[in-house]
Amino acid sequence: MQSLGVLEISRRDLLVASAATVTVASTASLSHSQTNAPAAPQSTKTSFTVNGERRELQLDNRTTLLDALREHLHLTGTKKGCDHGQCGACTVLVEGRRVNACLTLAVMHEGESITTIEGLGQPGNLHPMQAAFVEHDGFQCGYCTPGQICSSVAMLEEIKANTPSHVTGDLLARAEVTPAEIRERMSGNICRCGAYSNIVDAITEVAGRKV
Ligand code: FES
Numbered sequence: 001m002q003s004l005g006v007l008e009i010s011r012r013d014l015l016v017a018s019a020a021t022v023t024v025a026s027t028a029s030l031s032h033s034q035t036n037a038p039a040a041p042q043s044t045k046t047s048f049t050v051n052g053e054r055r056e057l058q059l060d061n062r063t064t065l066l067d068a069l070r071e072h073l074h075l076t077g078t079k080k081g082c083d084h085g086q087c088g089a090c091t092v093l094v095e096g097r098r099v100n101a102c103l104t105l106a107v108m109h110e111g112e113s114i115t116t117i118e119g120l121g122q123p124g125n126l127h128p129m130q131a132a133f134v135e136h137d138g139f140q141c142g143y144c145t146p147g148q149i150c151s152s153v154a155m156l157e158e159i160k161a162n163t164p165s166h167v168t169g170d171l172l173a174r175a176e177v178t179p180a181e182i183r184e185r186m187s188g189n190i191c192r193c194g195a196y197s198n199i200v201d202a203i204t205e206v207a208g209r210k211v
């Protein structure tokens with residue numbers, strides 16, 4: 001036993017007190033880490049129309065439209081290239097407008113109408129743009145092709161609606177389908193095989209211009 005003036009503490013008392021302090025400290029630290037634990041993922045029932053068919057999915061809120069299409073609906077025609085908005089391989093049409101499906105969450109499209117490459121046309125009943133890509137050899141490996149085709153279909157509608165692009169010279173004139181306009185408007189769709197000139201030819205033909 002140690003003598004500390006009026007206070008006398010045995011070695012055993014000291015050890016018990018230290019152990020109690022450690023227990024309290026670790027309990028506090030545990031409850032602190034429990035408080036900061038990440039929240040459990042939330043899921044939402046989401047329904048939209050895909051290629052004319054009503055689909056309802058229970059999805060983790062973080063699911064991209066691309067993963068909903070590929071992993072949940074098994075529509076694997078839409079491709080995952082970069083998964084962060086750089087290549088255009090995942091392009092689909094949402095309410096007729098082209099969208100990078102990897103950059104948007106599925107739950108944001110409740111009630112909307114989505115068209116993928118499978119919905120544009122099928123073997124034996126190809127969309128004119130699909131047929132033109134075949135005729136003009138607008139692909140090599142084909143990985144970028146579903147995105148190129150979806151993008152080009154919507155792009156021609158944008159020109160019809162007189163939406164200007166970065167290379168449109170006269171903003172008051174009607175937008176035209178020129179090779180420069182096509183290249184600029186399709187610049188978000190990357191082709192690693194370099195089939196660009198044939199892609200431009202295919203789009204030009206569908207637009208009703210001479211290649
Ligand atoms: S996969 Fe979406 S832009 Fe590349």
Ligand code: FES
Nearest residue numbers: 140142191192193
């Ligand atoms: S055809 Fe291969 S990436 Fe475009």
